[in-house]
Amino acid sequence: MRFGLTEDQGLFGRSLRGFLADRLPLDALRRLAETGTGFDAELWRGLGELGLHGLLVPEEHGGAGLGMLDAALAAEALGYHAAPAPFAAALVMAVQAFRSAGDAEQQRQWLPRIAQGQARIGLGFAGLAGQTGRAALRLEGGRLSGALDGLMDGGEATHFLAYLPDGRAALIEAGAPGVTATLRRSVDRTRALVDLDLAGAAPVALLQSSNDPLAAARRVRDAGRVMLAADTLGAAQNMLDRAVAYAKERVQFGRVIGSFQGVKYMCADMATMLEPCRAMVWYAAYAQDAVPEEAAMVAAHAKAHLAEVGREVARLATEVHGGMGFTDLLGLHHQFKRITFDRQVLGGPERCRHDAAVAQGWVAA
Amino acid sequence: MDLTLTPKHRALREEVDAFIAAHRGAAPRPGGGRKRPDRKALDWQALLLEHGYFARTIPREYGGFGAPHDVIELAIIADAFSRAGISPGIHNQGISMLVPTLLEVGTEEQKRRWIGPTIRGETIWCQGYSEPGSGSDLAAAQTRAVVEDGHFVINGQKIWTSSAHFADMMFLLCRTEPDKSKHAGLSYLLLPMSAPGIEVRPLRTMTGRAEFNETFFTDVRVPVDQIVMGRGDGWHVANVTLKYERMLLGDPNKLQQRLEAIRRMMEQPGADGARLLDRAEWRDRLLRLQGEVIAARNHNMRLLTETAEGVDSGLGRFIVKYHGTMLAHRLASLALDVMGSTGLLYEPQGEVAEDDPATTWQIDYMYDIGLIIGGGSSNIQKNIIGERGLGLPREPKAAVPAGRN
The missing domain is CATH 2.40.110.10 (Butyryl-CoA Dehydrogenase, subunit A, domain 2)
Incomplete structure (x- = not known):
């Protein structure tokens, strides 16, 4: 027994971070962020070559069959570099959705397409996760109507997986009749939100094979929450690393500013808050696969706690940079906004903590 | 990451739970490191040592249980005692600081002479x-x-x-x-x-x-x-001791014990018959702290694994004292707020007798500030985190005014 990463996992994280550092120097990131779609075909292809598309897809369906902790390491790397790439919804939650509520035929049909990077699925969860926005969908006579706001990874999605209030999920094609997808650029230009308006759209698949559709939906929500926590961990770590590096080189009053206790203590406070979050994210991810009785509780707590710590680190790291931190020139704001985004989707911290209380039986849902 | 409980681990968990169920009447309340252990505490300590629930990995020749190092076993034991809200044994400076120091740098003679009576609670x-x-x-x-x-x-x-x-x-x-x-x-x-x-x-x-x-x-x-x-070599040895002191002061199991105690208070109906746990603003305060305690406990598991594998955790270790003592104080703060005006009643019982819960929480709330200062104050910890953990430069020395040094 051990609480830590395997050698392979360490290697995987490092190689992904190396790839992203190479592909996303600041000028490239700035250019990609202009569209606000959260997607770039070339980056997407490169991530596919590293095996990211099929990370969680079982080997029998053409994926790598890895676990939620591996996915969290990927999310952390993507957050670290503020990568404009669909991941949490398209490559984690969607796979989880098919695996927990898709029938054998649906899995056989769709999981290989996800693993090959052909199906990029935006996913909407609004009401069930406590996300704000419209969440009024109904399925009548096999047709889907109504509105669903704030879909994740929807920028250049080929499909949308829309959750119904009862926990079933309908997969619809992006360009199908009756589907209006409005791209909403978010403050985080590396990820967009999509609002869906449906008027009698015909789903290409209805995921309803679970005996308990709401429980299955919650597992998808929890997987997404862990990914957002990991994304914030990466983004905040990036901001801390850069603040420390800046504090070692910036000179004022004839001294590097990192020798001033005022600045040093800001860095120490960030490290003190953030360092325990790493183990927390590891455990929350691991629990999704291995500790089902704790999975919902620790996912909710990780999401909420990282949101709180992320917000503090985002402010302090910007402050350490002084006026430069506030400029576009350094590009620190990409991670700042990443953290801002992660906090609100799939439920803010208050909602997540409430879900943690429910998961422990402290209070009724 | 592999936290799978083997059949051996599951058996241990059942064994510890059964032990607690059978013996909980004999257990002193948690805490009490500020007083000389009384007969009840010493008997409880002897019982824990006999069963290997204390000093589990300390070699038998020094008075321990001699089990091989297994992070999960230690976690199972600590978790069982904190869930039950009973004392996991004596934690004082000899046990938590001197004993690991001697294990690390003491002579064979020193280990044989001092560790046994210290972990039994006889030598303070x-x-x-x-x-x-x-x-x-x-x-x-x-x-x-x-x-x-x-x-x-x-x-x-x-x-x-x-x-x-x-x-x-x-x-x-x-x-x-x-x-x-x-x-x-x-x-x-x-x-x-x-x-x-x-x-x-x-x-x-x-x-x-x-x-x-x-x-x-x-x-x-x-x-x-x-x-x-x-x-x-005193500075080197003192720093070995300080390393353990700082881990003790940031002990996440103590945090978990406190969290559970507060939750139990919040589950009790108040004078108006309502439970604080049912009120969103109170519940959210508890939940915020629970999230932080979970992070601290997960972090501790990571450090234990790294220690067992001979990895120096560096930054991960330097933050523990500052993080843990601040969190402990915030837990005590919530406990005082939960008790409200009835928690103001304060009658310390002196050196031997147990204090009532309100007095204990008030003492903890104040004493925690002492712990934030002692063992290297929070500012000293932040120097260590910044300089040794993050590699930031030291503060340049300022001239000392004439006549002072």
């Missing part, structure tokens, strides 16, 4: 570190020991010696090599508090009690072999 230790003129600047210690006919002869003064008034022994940091540089002139001695020439004066604190003391040394004689490592 106090720590002779701080002086009036060297608090945060610990290496500036001026208490001196000179060698005369096979003995160290000690003169000087220590302060903040918690437990000195009931301790049997002291581990002492003093200057034995005055000609050497500040850090290289120190030695780490072990001496009985009954030695002639030691005077202990209680130092009353804000809790109304005297948990600390001033300790004065006048020609106190200690045989020269009562030294850990060699002359001039």
Whole structure:
């Protein structure tokens, strides 16, 4: 027994971070962020070559069959570099959705397409996760109507997986009749939100094979929450690393500013808050696969706690940079906004903590 | 990551739960490290040692249980006791600081002589570190020991010696090599508090009690072999002890115990019949702290694994004391708020008898600030985190005004 990463996992994280550092120097990131779609075909292809598309897809369906902790390491790397790439919804939650509520035929049909990077699925969860926005969908006579706001990874999605209030999920094609997808650029230009308006759209698949559709939906929500926590961990770590590096080189009053206790203590406070979050994210991810009785509780707590710590680190790291931190020139704001985004989707911290209380039986849902 | 419980682990969990169910009537309340263990605490300690729920990995020849290091086993045991809200055994400076120090750098003779009686709670230790003129600047210690006919002869003064008034022994940091540089002139001695020439004066604190003391040394004689490592190695040994002290002060199991105690209070109906746990604003305060305690516990598991694998956790370890003591204080703060005005009733029972819960929480709430300061204050911790953990440069030395040094 051990609480830590395997050698392979360490290697995987490092190689992904190396790839992203190479592909996303600041000028490239700035250019990609202009569209606000959260997607770039070339980056997407490169991530596919590293095996990211099929990370969680079982080997029998053409994926790598890895676990939620591996996915969290990927999310952390993507957050670290503020990568404009669909991941949490398209490559984690969607796979989880098919695996927990898709029938054998649906899995056989769709999981290989996800693993090959052909199906990029935006996913909407609004009401069930406590996300704000419209969440009024109904399925009548096999047709889907109504509105669903704030879909994740929807920028250049080929499909949308829309959750119904009862926990079933309908997969619809992006360009199908009756589907209006409005791209909403978010403050985080590396990820967009999509609002869906449906008027009698015909789903290409209805995921309803679970005996308990709401429980299955919650597992998808929890997987997404862990990914957002990991994304914030990466983004905040990036901001801390850069603040420390800046504090070692910036000179004022004839001294590097990192020798001033005022600045040093800001860095120490960030490290003190953030360092325990790493183990927390590891455990929350691991629990999704291995500790089902704790999975919902620790996912909710990780999401909420990282949101709180992320917000503090985002402010302090910007402050350490002084006026430069506030400029576009350094590009620190990409991670700042990443953290801002992660906090609100799939439920803010208050909602997540409430879900943690429910998961422990402290209070009724 | 592999936290799978083997059949052996599952059996251990059942065994510990059964043990607790069978013996919980004999258990003292958690905490109590500020008092000399009474008969009940000593008997409980003996029972825990016998079953391997305390000092589990300390070799048998030194009085431990001699089990191989297994992080999950330790976690299972700690979790069972904190869930049940009963004492996991005695945690004092001898057990949590001196014993691991001796295990790391002591001689075979020192291990055989001191570890057994210390972990049984029979030998109580106090720590002779701080002086009036060297608090945060610990290496500036001026208490001196000179060698005369096979003995160290000690003169000087220590302060903040918690437990000195009931301790049997002291581990002492003093200057034995005055000609050497500040850090290289120190030695780490072990001496009985009954030695002639030691005077202990209680130092009353804000809790109304005297948990600390001033300790004065006048020609106190200690045989020269009562030294850990060699002359001039005191700073190294002191830092080994500080490493364990800081882990003790940030102990996440204590945090978990507190969290559970607060949750139980919030589950009790108040005078109006309502439970605070049912009210969103109270529940959210508890949940926020629960999230932080989970992070601290996960982090601790990571550190335990790294230690078992011989990895120096560096930054991960440096943050523990600062993080843990601040979180402990916030937990005590919530406990006071939950109790409200009934929690203001304050009747400390002195050195031996158990305090009532309200008094205990009030003491914890105040004493926690002492823990935030002691063992290297939070600001010292932030220096360590910034300089040793993050590689930031040291503060340049400012000139000392004439006449002060």
